[in-house]
Amino acid sequence: MRFAILGILAIILFFLNLFVGSVEIDPGEVWRILTEWNPEGGPLDFIVLGSRFPQAVTAFLAGSALTVSGLLLQTAFRNPLAGPSILGITSGSGLGVALVMLFFGGTLSIGSLSIGGYMAVLIGALAGSLAIMALLLLFSVWLKSDLMLLIAGIMTGYLTSSVITLLNYFSSAESIQSYTLWGMGSFGGVSLSQLPIFSFAVILGLFLSILMMKPLNILLLGDNYARNLGIRMQTVRNLLLVTTGILTSVVTAFCGPVTFIGLAMPHIVRMIFRTSDHRVIIPGSILTGGVIGLGCNLLCVLPRETILPLNGITPIIGVPVVLYVIFSKRRQ
């Protein structure tokens, strides 16, 4: 039932994303463009098929990816305040992206890259996020307190940000501007030709997370109980590392360091489904995350003639949820 409502919501929002945008197009005209499907047909065809369509797909998949990766992190670290951006994984990806872009001709502009260049950017983002994840897992062996681990994650995030700042300082004004724009976040960064790579990577990550539903449930009991129930901790941890790495880095490379969705959405999903059973909340996260991604994107393009930065919207949804989680923990 809840899945059906979310599914219908996702479809409605998906089409709203195609019909609404900064350029006003008559709904009947949008329908004609969609049914004829000819991206080279004219400027309006290009706007709907070459811009709005990939943007809507990206918004859905990125929302799903960030929500699932936040959920995996919260289960792995058994910490409700874990998330890809707060633990510095996003900025790790950002650092990877920045480094690769510098090597690709000293520019931080992602728009000018070929498909091969995109693969390099993706690999850079993946390497960056995996490095941070590995570091965090290492820290989690020593730092038994969850709070300490969060602080270590935030510090790691600052450190990678400082490297990025230094890189920015030594690059041209033009690339600083494009890097700043990237940093504001946008679901509009994936073109129609890049959409297959992006979708493939995200769907691969989501698929891997679905495979881990049983061990994830057992991990909720804590490491010792999980080991006693036959979980191969090292294997599961490595798989978690790779999955979260793929999901976070792909989204970060294409859409920028999107904040708060990964941190806040898993809580909303648990509230909607009233369970911690991953067999429910992983599919639930994919749908709910997608709905929120589409919703945020709609808010970004709603004002006429301009597009709001994504990271200006996501905290408005995220911060109240995080505060609610902190306050409800206090009550217990």
Add this chain to the structure above:
Amino acid sequence: MENKEVVITRDLTTGYRKGKREWIITDRLSTSLREGEFVSLLGPNGAGKSTLLRTLAGFQSPLGGQVLIEGVDLSEMNPRDLARTVSVVLTEKTQIDNMNVEALVGLGRAPYTGFWGTLDPKDREVVESAMRLTGIENMRKREVQSLSDGERQKVMIAKALAQSTPVIFLDEPTAFLDYPSKVEIMLLLARLAKEERKTIFMSTHDIDIALQLSSRIWLMDKKEGVTIGSHRELTDSGALERYFLRPGIGFDRESGRFFVS
């Protein structure tokens, strides 16, 4: 007739290895735990109770010797087989939100369920009987985080029962409980050992209750090593006094009880 030996240790040496140095805690222990026995491991902090327990439960490997459970060496079991042989209940209070009692007990079936962890009718039956034996069937739909500490430990014991293992190891399961809950949990364990023919081995600091309810007792400290016997035997041999008598603590040989002198 003596009950069959379920857990057998052969020259078991426990401790830690760091580089080339070894810290030996238990030296060449050869003994056994029998079917239907409720055994308590008593000793001061730092005696190495946790290390011994962790080794017996397969969490860490011994420095020497073997632990055999139902004839199979722990070190030769894969994680799934081990999970079907030994279940544990730990001191740690796990923070679990949005999970009800029934679902948690159901996780005890993990070593038996398939790739997705779905419970089949037989699994449900085992979960049901585990909840009945621990007397928690009327709180099945309650959220785990809403339970008292005592109720929560009962749920963890039910989880261990659902695991259908011949042996249950418990690491200070009563540490954070109030007195009535401590007694209740230990009565439950003694009953499960007797009626369900489980081998139950528990470390604890609640000496008084443990002495009264255990079928046998392992005493452990750094100086004396491990001494094993029934309450009566350990009283008569003076072992209990050797292990626990300190200025301010008295011991009544008649009843085998400690008191504050």
